[in-house]
Amino acid sequence: MLQTKTTDISEQIINGEPVKLAFHYNSKEINKFLNSIFVKVLSKNDQDYLQGMVETILREMIINAVKANSKRVFFKIKSLDIHDENDYNTGMEEFKTFLVNENEKLADELKEYGYKVEICMKKDNDGFKIMVRNNSPLLPFENIRIKERIDKARNYNDFGEIYMDIADDSEGEGLGIPLTVLFLKNSGIGDESFNIRTDGRITQSEFVIPNAMHPSEIITEIKTRIALDIDELPTFPENIIHLQQLCRKKEVKIEELASGISTDPALTASILKLANSAGFITSRKINNLKDAIKIIGLKNLNSMLVASAARHILDTRFSFFKEVWAHCNKAALYARLIAYRFNMTAISEMAYLASLLHDLGKIILLSANNDLTSKIETVAVKRQMRRSTVLEEMTMGISHSSIGRIIAEKWNFPPYLVEAIACHHSPINARAEYRDIVSITYLANALCLIEENKFDYFYLEDEIIRRFGLTDRDKFDLFHNELIQKAADTGAN
Ligand SMILES: [Fe+2]
Ligand SMILES: [Fe+2]
The missing domain is CATH 3.30.565.10 (Histidine kinase-like ATPase, C-terminal domain)
Structure with a gap:
């Protein structure tokens, strides 16, 4: 057949x-x-x-x-x-x-x-x-x-x-x-x-x-609550937007950036935490901002500013879900490695940032109803559904990727970032101009999920693995192992 x-x-x-x-x-x-x-x-x-x-x-x-x-x-x-x-x-x-x-x-x-x-x-x-x-x-x-x-x-x-x-x-x-x-x-x-x-x-x-039918909207109690939660989220912090502009300046001094960041203790803590967790370091622990910036680099710092500010807002307003962010950190590291491996270095940092934030909607969902969200994930994995987002939509009326999209839009994130967060489980729905970034984000996330026993090679989108020349199972496994090794070499856990 x-x-x-x-x-x-x-x-x-x-x-x-x-x-x-x-x-x-x-x-x-x-x-x-x-x-x-x-x-x-x-x-x-x-x-x-x-x-x-x-x-x-x-x-x-x-x-x-x-x-x-x-x-x-x-x-x-x-x-x-x-x-x-x-x-x-x-x-x-x-x-x-x-x-x-x-x-x-x-x-x-x-x-x-x-x-x-x-x-x-x-x-x-x-x-x-x-x-x-x-x-x-x-x-x-x-x-x-x-x-x-x-x-x-x-x-x-x-x-x-x-x-x-x-x-x-x-x-x-x-x-x-x-x-x-x-x-x-x-x-x-x-x-x-x-x-x-x-x-x-x-x-x-x-x-x-x-033949003729239209999407119907599912209204649930949890969906209404989530809409309120998102409504009440603050706008994206001004100081971060200012620091991002500093990063883009040609002659920026690291001291200037470090002092700008240090006025915000929560941001300082987040930057140091991210610098120590996302695979930049080898052996020593980074505990001051100047060292962190030097090691991270300006391009990366830009991503980290956005990611840490976003995470900080979510972690303060909602519960802290360590495993979600750890998963995102790993995906981000993989995204960067994938971009390098497939000569897509021009978009590597964008894919990195997209992966750092791809599951931000999950924080809202888990906070709204941890028990139900976890059950849904268990059922989706147990019954080998390709995407837990379908079950989320059908049961709660909204998926974590849609929640992510709404927040990303509210915070005026650039369109590529909105698209990658929205389509990280359904890359074929992404707009053509952002397809590469979304595909990397999708693959990086899928590889992490495979390692967590929540996804399977057979459920990968055909079009995406073809794009990366990974349709052959052995080739795919080899590539995955190569990434695991490289991630281990950079000190990521
Ligand atoms: Fe996800
Ligand atoms: Fe994910």
């Missing part, structure tokens, strides 16, 4: 031809392949904003279909009768362990027993219809349970309620349907088109994306 070009398939769909793809077992390659088809089909209809949501729902549907087939295979291997209540209960206990421990064997066994999953896609006057079919019928009680789950899911108002209900479900088994229904409701597609049916031979789940 993967030999076929995604461009050909998306063309067929756009032209109204039905397309069918079949496989035995889901894999990251298949997800990647399908995502690439959706990007093309949805953008043709100006529905790019649905991409993250559609890929998440489809993934949930595929997981369920493969799981239902796997259950049948498992019962056959164990010679258990799935229709017998006692056998069913015994089998299901073992099946859960089997799924966790031995699922690498599943791909072959599903193939051997002839179980498959088909994805059917068709675009007509009603919209873009997506169907997932698997060749094992639902048992009567499974059918009832699923119907009950869908009904219950339609009554959930937000993600908090869903999470409370399935918190004790460590496999997250019950999460798929509620998430799908919530996503459809909140995206404006509506949950009515979603259904699962079985006919004694197959099971099919489906939903339709209407």
